[in-house]
Amino acid sequence: MSEALRPMVKSRLYEQVLERLRAHVVEAGLSAGDRLPAERDLAASLGVSRASIKQAIVVLEVQGLVEARHGGGTYLVRDTLDVEPVEQLVERRKRLPEVLEAREALETKLAELAAERRTDAELETIRAALDFMRDEIDAGDNGVEGDRRFHAAVTAAAHSSLLADFMKTIAGQITESRTESLRQPGRPSRSLAQHTAIYEAIAAGDAKKAAAAMRKHVRTVAKVRLLTWVPED
Amino acid sequence: MSEALRPMVKSRLYEQVLERLRAHVVEAGLSAGDRLPAERDLAASLGVSRASIKQAIVVLEVQGLVEARHGGGTYLVRDTLDVEPVEQLVERRKRLPEVLEAREALETKLAELAAERRTDAELETIRAALDFMRDEIDAGDNGVEGDRRFHAAVTAAAHSSLLADFMKTIAGQITESRTESLRQPGRPSRSLAQHTAIYEAIAAGDAKKAAAAMRKHVRTVAKVRLLTWVPED
DNA sequence: GTGGCCTAGTGGCTGAGCCACTTGACCGGT
DNA sequence: ACCGGTCAAGTGGCTCAGCCACTAGGCCAC
Missing domain, CATH: 1.10.10.10 (Winged helix-like DNA-binding domain superfamily/Winged helix DNA-binding domain)
Incomplete structure (x- = not known):
């Protein structure tokens, strides 16, 4: 031959x-x-x-x-350039509900605290993150970076280093769910609207309202994540 | 602002x-x-x-x-440029065992028939696919195209339009499993060795041996495939 | 120190161009 | 009428040279 x-x-x-x-x-x-x-x-x-x-x-x-x-x-980003085996992906998915439950608990409380404790400067940082996300979306992006900044700003404004530490331990998984959630068509703009509601409650110093808005937001993300389906709300 | x-x-x-x-x-x-x-x-x-x-x-x-x-x-390749949601991937994985069972049944019989009915030209086509796959692997590729050609050539050599039609209906899922299987480290060269065994049996006109070799090959693929799959619940 | 400036290094993107491959039309011989 | 070969246009693959925008780190003035 x-x-x-x-x-x-x-x-x-x-x-x-x-x-x-x-x-x-x-x-x-x-x-x-x-x-x-x-x-x-x-x-x-x-x-x-x-x-x-x-x-x-x-x-x-x-x-x-x-x-x-x-x-x-x-x-x-990782120790290797190999794509993650499907097995690990599936495995991680199984742990995800727990992460989302934890996130709901933590972020709801964080929003509540932020409404009570935020300084004007921190409020401004939150608003800047909101603007950033809006710009991203206007530019056709999915707004994932603005999303991240927003939640980071709220966490900072809550002035609870313990809760912040907890958030840090699940930051990786949250990033993951954030990305996937915002990839859904029409999701970014709706996410922006929910963020705005949270911001306004924090700005008004209304702890109860802030907590409720945040809870609703996190639950929406969790739902999208678990069903790959966007509920209308 | x-x-x-x-x-x-x-x-x-x-x-x-x-x-x-x-x-x-x-x-x-x-x-x-x-x-x-x-x-x-x-x-x-x-x-x-x-x-x-x-x-x-x-x-x-x-x-x-x-x-x-x-x-x-x-x-x-599809009707859209959107990436397939992970859920659908997982969902499809659950149906995969059936596909692999069907593949084993079909391809085993196809190899048997090919050993009995193949013309010299068809045998040459099979050998060419084998060479092609070897070249791919030598070039650092995973040999997926050579793999595809090999099985297509064997199917053609079996001279059974009905079995060929059946194969066509599960071609998509087979392609999927092929790609994933060959992505495993060391898998391409081992797959090539199994293909060679099948080829030699077909060349020798040994139907029984061809069927056995093909069965072993398909089962190997199925095993690799199933190992990376974790049942959802 | 601290803040501001500057510069080298680095990724982002462009434009022009050449090569290799595919396709289909055209043309000649049979 | 058919086959077979040739040819040119269109298209993807890749390179090269270069400019811009941003980052990081050193340096300087204060």
Whole structure:
């Protein structure tokens, strides 16, 4: 059997780059938070163009394995560049209801405290997060960063380091549910509306109302998450 | 609240392109198999560079939503560019055992028939698929295309249009399990060895041996597949 | 110290261009 | 009428060179 007769192997370049990148992470012993070599360096050392490097990085980006910071380098999110096995995904899902229950308990209380304790500066930070999220959505984005900032600001305004610590321990899972929730069509703008209601209650210093608004919001997220279905409210 | 104070919205360009692409598919009423506009046209009409268009297409490619054929255009794989919700994935997984049982029944018989009925030309086609898969693996690929060709060639060599039709109805799910199975480390080369055994039995005209080899192969795939699956409840 | 400035490094994106592959039309021979 | 080969247009794959925007860290003035 001649070599020439063998069918040509087609393989996108970026896929090969992906492989080399995975290998590099292993060989160099990189772990979460470490920085990948600069795109220009990678292009030079792998002998491909920067555009191909970038395509590979974009793939890793959408898979949530890497975070590219404009002007600041590209960083590993986990210890590996392998996609998460489905098994772990399913496994994590099973634990998720507990996380959401915890979130409801914590954030409801946080909103209540924030309404009572927030300074004017903290209120302003919350409002800024709201504006940020609105801008994101206007720009066609899903507003996940504004969402994160909003909840972070509310948590800060509650002035409870203990509750804040608890929130921190489930921050990862919350991020996950946030992203998935906001990916649902029409979800971002409705989420923004709920955030606004929470903000207004906190601004008015109405603890009871703030708690109720937050509870409603968190429950909506939980519902979306569990059913991939957006209830009309 | 001044415009200037609002935090800047950062959003990767390719994400916006992704959105526009999704919208276009809906507006233009495109469905599976239809061709997307050429990259150059998209770049011009969206007012971005071709590189950004390509990044978006690469994303759709790794998500299995689109198939880019070198020189032939980019085609829709499904009727939409939305990623499949995780729930549906999980749901489909539950039905998978049945599919694998069916596959075992069908392909075992197909291998048996192929050993008895194959022409020399068909045998050559099977061998070519084997070579193709080897090349893919040598090139660092997972050999999924060679795998597909091999099973298609065996099916053709069996000369049973009815069994072939049955195979066609579960082709989608098989493709899915194939991809996932071959993603396991070390799996491609072992799969190649099993294919070789099947090929040799068919070449020798040994129907019983061919059936046994195919059964073993399909069961291996099923095992890999089932191990990564955790029942919901 | 502290705050502001500056600069090197880095990712984001562009535009022009070449190559490789696919497709279909065209044309010649049979 | 059919087959087979050739050819050109269209399209995706990839590169190169370069500019812009942002980040981080050092430096300086206060």
